[in-house]
Amino acid sequence: GAVVSQHPSWVICKSGTSVKIECRSLDFQATTMFWYRQFPKQSLMLMATSNEGSKATYEQGVEKDKFLINHASLTLSTLTVTSAHPEDSSFYICSALTSGAANEQFFGPGTRLTVL
Amino acid sequence: GESVGLHLPTLSVQEGDNSIINCAYSNSASDYFIWYKQESGKGPQFIIDIRSNMDKRQGQRVTVLLNKTVKHLSLQIAATQPGDSAVYFCAENMEAGSYQLTFGKGTKLSVIP
Numbered sequence: 001g002a003v004v005s006q007h008p009s010w011v012i013c014k015s016g017t018s019v020k021i022e023c024r025s026l027d028f029q030a031t032t033m034f035w036y037r038q039f040p041k042q043s044l045m046l047m048a049t050s051n052e053g054s055k056a057t058y059e060q061g062v063e064k065d066k067f068l069i070n071h072a073s074l075t076l077s078t079l080t081v082t083s084a085h086p087e088d089s090s091f092y093i094c095s096a097l098t099s100g101a102a103n104e105q106f107f108g109p110g111t112r113l114t115v116l
Numbered sequence: 117g118e119s120v121g122l123h124l125p126t127l128s129v130q131e132g133d134n135s136i137i138n139c140a141y142s143n144s145a146s147d148y149f150i151w152y153k154q155e156s157g158k159g160p161q162f163i164i165d166i167r168s169n170m171d172k173r174q175g176q177r178v179t180v181l182l183n184k185t186v187k188h189l190s191l192q193i194a195a196t197q198p199g200d201s202a203v204y205f206c207a208e209n210m211e212a213g214s215y216q217l218t219f220g221k222g223t224k225l226s227v228i229p
Contacts, residue, residue, distance in 0.1 A: 004159075032215065041124050043205060043219045044160065093159050097215050105215065107152075107159040 002028045004096045006108035013084055014116055020080045021111045023094030029074035030096035034105070035067075038091040050077040084115040124203060126224045135193040139206035139220045144187060148209040150217065151180060151191045153202045160205060163191070193225075201227045 003026040013019050023033055031052045036044040048069055049057040056069035068080040077096075081088055093110040097103060129135045141149065147168040152160035166173045166180045166189075173180050179192040189206050203224045207217040 006159075034216065043221050046216060046218070049216065091157075095159075103215055104162075105217065107161070109159045110157070112157070 002026075002096070002098060002104070002106045004094065004106045004108040006092075006094060006111050008111060009109065010112040010114075012114045012116065015085050016083055018080055018082045019084055019113060020078055021092055021094075021113070023077045023079070023096065023108055025075045025096040025106075028096070028098055030077075031074060031099060032097040033071060033077040034095045034097070035069065035077075035079050036093045036095070038093060038110075040091075044093060047079075052077075081113065084113070086115045089113055089115045124222050124224045126226060128226045128228060129196045130228050131198060132195055135191075135196045135200070135225060137191045137193075137204050137223045137225065139189040139191075139223075141187050141189055141206065141208045141220065142218070143208060143210045144184070146208040146210050147212050149180070149182060149189055150207045150209075151178075151189075152205045152207060152219075153200075154205060154222075155202045163204075196225075196227050198227045198229055201225055 005024045007022045011019055033050040035047045037047050038044045046059050047062045050069045050071040052071045052074055058064045066082055071077040091110050091112050095105045095107045097105050150165040151163040153163050154160045164175045164178050164180050166182050171182050177194045181190045203222045205222045206220040
């Protein structure tokens, strides 16, 4: 299947700083990518839909000014957690949607964010 | 999918036995369902999918059953192996054309050697 990568795989930061997470589709182009958050022992919760060349669509309860999403190319979407706080510590997972008839969604390996 | 809970349901199975993992979905209009496997610290891995116009689909060692009447989905794993130990999530596509997925709460499968 298609490959999606995330960078970094883990990050530790101080409270109040910003952290950028990259999501890349390595062997296909993705006009749509999704960002999820997963707390320990819980399910994946969709945060936002990232659309190449346009603004992201955020799910209810997700602050767009805190979680900045930029989908600047057909293979890269970034999620920036601004002014991170300990409660933002979580596992952030992206997925990329293939285009065409298949429209399959492939997931990245996730990024573990720990805010001290 | 169901609302997120704080504790994952756990299923313990002897190696070689069959496993059945269940999921109740929320939207009767959902037309596409997927089962994912997630190992610790990794992203979800696609296992098998099924569309709403089917009630059964088989893959290699896995079978998905869909009961639209009671909004129930199940994943059957034949001859469960230690490598099958993981958390399994069902996901539903609630809105045709959106491709957004809503995940169920997950079930942790532990295989006893």
